[in-house]
Amino acid sequence: MSIIKRIITLLLILLSSNFVISQTTKSNDNRPFLVNLNDPLVAHYSVSKDTSRMSISFYVNGYESKQKREKAKKERIDKLNKQKRPDYVRLPTFYINYIDVQKPEKLTTLDCDYKTLNEFNSSTSTQFLIYIIIKQDDGTYLKWSPVLLPEE
Structure with missing residues (x-):
């Protein structure tokens, strides 16, 4: 009887540790993003x-379209006008910004697993460091490691 309890306990420990490891792997997904600079989700680039x-x-x-951004601005301005003391009403954050000031890694082929920009959830993203791959006109790829710019 005690052997069966030990086996069941061991199985439960293995299953729970496997669950924890799989959740950690999902939340720390460091696959690079393959970005098409003409994608409508790209607000600005340089x-x-x-x-x-x-x-x-x-x-x-939530702010991908110009209409949604204009609606949000109008709602905030209306809120400002209704306040008794209209000191400051902050506009919503429409963009998430990244910058890199180092030369990228040049890739001749794309032989790595990557995410598309549609998989990037910028409203819930807490990744400070991401990898971005952009295809060049000559068929090669540039891979940057930009950092998240803080919001002011």
């Missing part, structure tokens, strides 16, 4: 001619 600097902004989920 790459220096020598590729030593790159900045990119993505629309925050």
Whole structure:
């Protein structure tokens, strides 16, 4: 009887540790993003001619369209006008911004597992460091490790 209890206990421990490891792996997904610069989720981007600097902004989920951003601005301005003391009403965050000031890694082929920009959930993203891959006109890829710019 005690052997059966030990086996059941051991199985429960193994199953629970496997669950914890799988959840940790999902939350620490460091696969790079393959970004098409013409994607409608890309708000702004800039790459220096020598590729030593790159900045990119993505629309925050919920503010992808101009109509949604304009509606949010109007609601905030209306709120400001209704306040007795209209000192300050902060506009919502429409973009999440990343910057890199180092030369990217040049890849001749894309032989790694990557995410698409549609998998990037900017409104819940807490990743400070991500990897972004952008395809060049010559068929090669540039891989940057930009950091999240803090919101002011």
